[in-house]
Amino acid sequence: MAKILELSHISAGYDKKRAIEDISLTISQNDFIGFIGPNGGGKTTLVKVIVGLLQPERGTMQAYRNNKVSDRLRVGYLAQKNQIDHQFPIRVREVVSSGIIKKWNMRYRREELRKTDELLERLHLSHLKSASISEISGGEMQRALLGRAIISDPDLLILDEPNTYLDQHSEDMLYSILNELNRRMAIVLVSHDLGIISSYVKTIACINYTMHYHPNNEITEEMLESYQCPVELITHGKVPHRVLKDHIHE
Numbered sequence: 001m002a003k004i005l006e007l008s009h010i011s012a013g014y015d016k017k018r019a020i021e022d023i024s025l026t027i028s029q030n031d032f033i034g035f036i037g038p039n040g041g042g043k044t045t046l047v048k049v050i051v052g053l054l055q056p057e058r059g060t061m062q063a064y065r066n067n068k069v070s071d072r073l074r075v076g077y078l079a080q081k082n083q084i085d086h087q088f089p090i091r092v093r094e095v096v097s098s099g100i101i102k103k104w105n106m107r108y109r110r111e112e113l114r115k116t117d118e119l120l121e122r123l124h125l126s127h128l129k130s131a132s133i134s135e136i137s138g139g140e141m142q143r144a145l146l147g148r149a150i151i152s153d154p155d156l157l158i159l160d161e162p163n164t165y166l167d168q169h170s171e172d173m174l175y176s177i178l179n180e181l182n183r184r185m186a187i188v189l190v191s192h193d194l195g196i197i198s199s200y201v202k203t204i205a206c207i208n209y210t211m212h213y214h215p216n217n218e219i220t221e222e223m224l225e226s227y228q229c230p231v232e233l234i235t236h237g238k239v240p241h242r243v244l245k246d247h248i249h250e
């Protein structure tokens with residue numbers, strides 16, 4: 001599978017406090033990676049680095065297209081606990097269309113507006129398209145923000161705990177959409193819901209200052225107990241056996 005982004009030895013943090021250390025990760029087309037780890041472990045920090053909102057203190061990131069070094073990677077991002085002011089005077093349809101990347105003119109083309117409306121339909125938001133965001137529920141807002149993140153067909157979609165505000169209906173919808181999107185884009189999903197992690201993601205990255213990558217989606221006892229690394233027990237075929245030793249946190 002062709003890689004689209006390579007992180008090498010990334011360290012990042014805030015002021016003098018380092019939040020993540022020496023993280024290397026390769027993301028390929030059609031990857032569906034679950035980021036798990038304890039609160040404050042650095043998941044959002046790593047996401048911010050990938051999205052370009054936080055400059056790493058050390059390390060490099062390189063995008064690839066068709067296996068060649070590239071300077072462009074389109075990233076769709078749904079931030080943790082949206083920072084949007086719900087009183088901001090913007091309508092649901094504008095939230096979704098604001099994700100359209102404009103290169104030169106400010107007007108939306110007819111085709112883009114059609115795409116916006118299709119997406120609204122798909123996210124079951126058509127009836128709310130003219131509603132102001134102050135009038136909608138948290139779940140509806142998350143769906144609108146998901147629409148915003150995917151409308152420009154990103155190469156990589158990153159969702160930071162998207163299920164925080166979701167009712168069951170919105171959650172089911174979200175995951176069926178993600179499954180379908182994953183056929184044409186890589187997805188990183190930060191989640192506390194291990195059921196979701198094990199049923200949807202293909203691989204798991206455990207982030208707790210440093211990162212440990214597990215090239216499968218088995219949830220182990222240790223993960224269930226504390227969400228902490230290390231991970232020891234991984235089922236392989238029908239025979240559970242130990243594959244990975246304790247991770248050593250430097």
Ligand SMILES: Nc1ncnc2c1ncn2[C@@H]1O[C@H](COP(=O)(O)OP(=O)(O)O)[C@@H](O)[C@H]1O
Nearest residue numbers: 014017019037038039040041042043044045046
């Ligand atoms: N804006 C910030 N300023 C200072 N410290 C921060 C900021 N955001 C996060 N941190 C700290 O960085 C560490 C990692 O946080 P974060 O990446 O949000 O973890 P997670 O998403 O896994 O809960 C924590 O110790 C947190 O307190």
Ligand SMILES: [Mg+2]
Nearest residue numbers: 043044045080
């Ligand atoms: Mg976070």
